[in-house]
Amino acid sequence: MPVVKLSPAFVRDVQRHLPQSGAVAFFDESIKGLMLELRASGTGTWYFRYRDNDKRLRLKHIGRLDSVAVNSIRKQAKAMRAALAAGDDPTSVTQKRSKVLRFDEFVEQHYFPHVRINNRSWPSTKSQISRHLMPRFGTLPLDQIHRADILAMQQTTRAEGMAVGTCNRLLIHMRTIFNAAIRWEILPEGSNPCRGLKPMKGEVRRERFLTSAEVQRLFDALDRSRSPQLAIVARMLLYTGARKREILDARWEHIDFERCILTVPRAKSGYTRHIPLSQAAMDIVNAQPRRPGNPWVFPNPKTGEPIVSLHAGWDAVRRWAGLPDVCLHDLRHSFASFLVNAGHSLYEVQALLGHQSPKMTMRYAHLAPETLLRAANSVAGALGTPG
Structure with a gap:
């Protein structure tokens, strides 16, 4: 049973501590009883180990490794240690705490750390929750937010001019936050106030495709921009069809210079994705300076970290x-759209965009009906038309 400092640095480097098989328990060197069980699969669980009044050894589950921030875990463990010293049962103390946890406390201490690790759209998720949900629900205890409050949010945000799609995303965020609180045993089963609420109708899928002339105007404007990184990233998006975060989070180790491929270890689909890099895209990559010790291909020049917002x-x-x-x-x-209009098949478009289902790609089928007609006529040409 190794004794270490169970700190944020230890968790960031957790892969180095995984056992070859089974599980291993790490105990904190300063907070007696705080324990992290790591499994060979890469998962982990936080516990507080103690002896109750009958001297029986007990394990109190605190949370999953990927669900709760380390500083929050240490704070809870200290509270349980203090309760134990005062003769109280740590289990009853943590149960009492969960009942009064406020919305902003849960989101900041539990939900955001989980989303940061598991959700590739983390920056936009954090922005929407911080801007729209925190001001409305932040100071309320989780168990004091009711269905009527969620309905009122939908009605007022729409009345204030917010788009239907944005209103529906806020509902999804609320539902996901409460589902997480229930899954992590902070709220009881069946207590999600979003249960049974449906998205608002009227959301229109937005489709905007640039013409060649518009692309040239865009390039001219990008050349005027005071942000060289914006011009680089925008061109990479047009040359690759990648998602924004796939480019902003690209690391040098993910680029295969011989095969001209950018590997995304965990794409939006949850799978590894390989993005072919055209010569134009490779020219941009090769022009980027390599900073010693910096793994990012397109970092913020001031911070050296991935760009958060453009x-x-x-x-x-x-x-x-x-x-x-x-x-x-x-x-x-x-x-x-440029691919389809150049005569490439929807199957090729699906592969290049990284869609798991052809249904997502079918939205582009209408872009070049003349191209599809030529493809259909080519069959008759190959077979020979009857004379």
């Missing part, structure tokens, strides 16, 4: 280009 710079660029309705994700759609 919205401010992008908003200026699209206005200069006369394209106020174009968002960065539309560059991915435009990549697909």
Whole structure:
């Protein structure tokens, strides 16, 4: 039973401590009883080990390794240690604590650490929750948020002019947050206030594809931008059809220079994805300076870390280009539209975009009906038309 400092640094480097098989328990060197059980599968569980008043050895489950921040775990363990010293049962103390946990406390201490590790759209998720849900529900205890509050949120946000799609995403965030609280035994089963609530109707799927002329205007505007990284990232999105975070989080070790492939270890689908890099994309990659000790291909020049948001710079660029309705994700759609109009099959488009289902790719089928008609006529040509 190794004794170590169970710190954020230890957890960041947790892969180095995994056993070859089975499980191993690590105990904290300063908080007696705090224990992390690591399994060969890469999963882990936090416990507080203690002896009750009858001297029986007990294990109190605190949380999963990927669900709760280390600092929160240490704070809970200290509280349980203090309760034990005062003659109280740590189990009853933690149960009491969970009943009064506020929405903002749960989100900051439990939910955000989980999403940061497991959700590739973490920056936008955090932004939406922080901007729209925290001001409304932050100070309320979790068990004091009711279905009527969620309905009121839907009605008021829509009345304030928020798009239907955004209103529905807020509902999804709330449902997911409460499901997590239930799954992690902070709330009882069946207590999700979003249960039975349906998304608002009227959401329109937005499809915006750039023309060649619009792309040229966009490139001209990008060259005027004071953010060189924005110009680089936008071009990479158009040249690859990648998702924004797939480019922003790219690491040098993920690029195969011989095969011209960018590997995304964990794509939105949950699977490893391999993105072919065209010569134009490779030229951009090869032009990026390598900073000693920095693994990121397109880091923020000031912080050296992956760029969090490009919205401010992008908003200026699209206005200069006369394209106020174009968002960065539309560059991915435009990549697909150029492929279809160049005569490439929907199967090829599906593979290049990394769609797991052809259903997602079918939205592009209408872009070049003349191309599809030529493909259909080629069959008759190959077979020979009757004379």
